Every structure is written in structure tokens, then in C-alpha cells.
Amino acid sequence: MTTTFEGVRDKVLAGERVDRNDGLFLLAGASLLDLGQLAAEVRRKRHPEPIVTFVIDTNPNYTNVCDVDCTFCAFYRSPGHDEAYTHSVEEMLERIGRSAEKGVTTVLMQGGVNSELPLDYYLELVRAVRERYPQITPHFWSAVEIEGMAAVSGLSLQEVLRALKDAGQTTLPGGGAEILSERVRKKISHKKNVTVSWLDVHREAHALGFRSTATMMYGHVETPEDIVEHFEVIRSLQDEHGGFTAFVPWSFKPGNTPLVKKIPRHAGPNQYLRMLAASRIYLDNFDHIQASWFSEGKKTGQVALHWGADDFGGTLFEENVHAATGFVNKTSTDEIKTLIREAGFRPAQRTTLYEILEVF
């Protein structure tokens, strides 16, 4: 039977789960305006209050040394490179301390996969942040870094995660998922066992009580089928433990990456809004879908709040990974509140776990 927008809409409004065919239709066949209206309706059902949340956060990096060589990455430097750096635990604590003075409550810290760093380095950072800055949630290390810790220490993923938990860590960022399809992984990050490991790390983490985010970087070599596969595997994992707090998509930025030769431009706002709305409809077991003023621009971020998103991301006082591609946006807490209000919603500051701290 041919998929129609009315058919998908009736299914969604009746509370039925959409399938792969519906997903392909949403990504490649539905009109953008129909899609936005349906996604906004699904968002209103889940979050009836016209509130949009944001977090005061920062994304420092502790090392840019990495030997995974992803072709979409402009941030890393190979071991021994002139521009390679690794900061000590004390240096990172000083930076985090300066962020705490600015009201930061989430520090999303990631780096390259640096095989010179022992597991104790990571554990010490988590412990020290918990002790010195109890108001800050250490939202540290993407899945590939956790895998690197397991390789360096000889421990299993579960043992590494348990050690991080014992040190005081409770959440993980979702970076490094890109597109969870074997076909895409082989093309853009051949050394990274993305599909299995990203899912394995998050599955193990959720089983131990961690919460994490699921991300998606699109706009490179993927097809709509690959995106549906991505939606499908994260929705299935969410069915297992309910450990994901939010879904966060963004477009690939080609500047200064090896992939720029094949993909010279980043995907535009229309594609972003389509991804966001399709994810709100497909991921029926995710509470929060994040709009990004940072990765897509402030105006697109505002429009995205009407295409299914209920969260505006963070203040991102420091960010170096996107910046390495030459793509830079800056904001302040006050401007975020204004942008949310201009879009027709009330801003609310939240924690890493999406608990509301204050409605403005």
C-alpha cells in the first residue's frame, strides 16, 4: 500500500508507532509544512506547556590527540603532531572552576582517543569535579573514549563504566554516534566500530543507571534508509532501559575536514527541520528533542521550536570541535531567553537531566 501523509498522521495521532516505510516517507516524501505541523502536535501532546528549556553549559576539551582518523573531523591531531595537546587534571579543574563562576551547571567534556592517558586520569577528573564543584554535572566522555579507556586499562566496558560511576559520574554525552549504520561507518570512520560500540556503551551505561543523550550527525554520505536505521536502533535501545534523556541532531560541517572534497557544503535549514520533525514523530519513546541555535544558526533554532523541538540546548560558553571546521556561533544566557521568547515560548533553565530549575 502506498504511504500517504494522512495515513501516517492518523497512525501517529492514534498513538501507533510508525515503521520504516513511514519513516522513509517522512524523510523523503512528506511536505515540510505537513511534517512540521504533525511534529508540533506530537510535541504539544507530550509537553502541553509552552515552555522551552535550556542549560547553562560549556564544552571544554582535555586532549585533541586521537588515532581514530575520522574523515569528518577537523578537531583531532595525530600523536606527536605540533598542535597536539593534553591538559593535566589540575588545568582542567581550573577551567571548570572558571565556568562554575559563570553559573555553568553542565560540563560536557570530550576529547580524542588518547592511548597515553591511563584510566586514573579520567576517574580523578570526575572525582575532583564532584568534590570541588558539586553544582556541576560532569557530563564527560563519548562512547569511543569509554572504549579507549577499556582498551588502555584492559577492563570491560561494564567495568570502566562502573569505575566512572563509583567516581561520581551519572550521565554520558551522546557524541560519536554520527549515523548508526554499518554502510556509513565504513565510509566515514573506518577505524571506529561505531554501530556496535556506540550502542554497546550506551546500553551498558543505561543498564548501570546512567542517563545519556542520543545524537545524529547527518548531511554527508548517508541515505534516508540509513537515517531510518539510526532512528530504529536508538528507539529499540530506548525501549530496553529508557536511558536516553534527549535526541540531538546536527548537520555535518565540512570545513577543514578530509571529507570536504566530497561534501563541500553543509546541509541547510530545510533538511534540519525535516530531520527534527521526523525524529519527533519516529522517536515516540524520547521525551526531549533538542533544537540547536549553535549548529544551525539562531533563526533556524527558533523555527525548529515549531518543528517538534522542546529544548534549545545549552549556552556552550566554550566549544572547539565545531569551531575547528570554521563554523562558529556565540550566545549568552540572556540572548537564549530572548530567542525562546521571540519564538513564542517561555524559557526555563534545566539541569543535565532536564529537571527544571527556573521558569523565566
Ligand code: SF4
Ligand atoms: S571524531 Fe573523535 S574519534 Fe573521530 S577523529 Fe575526531 S576526535 Fe577522534
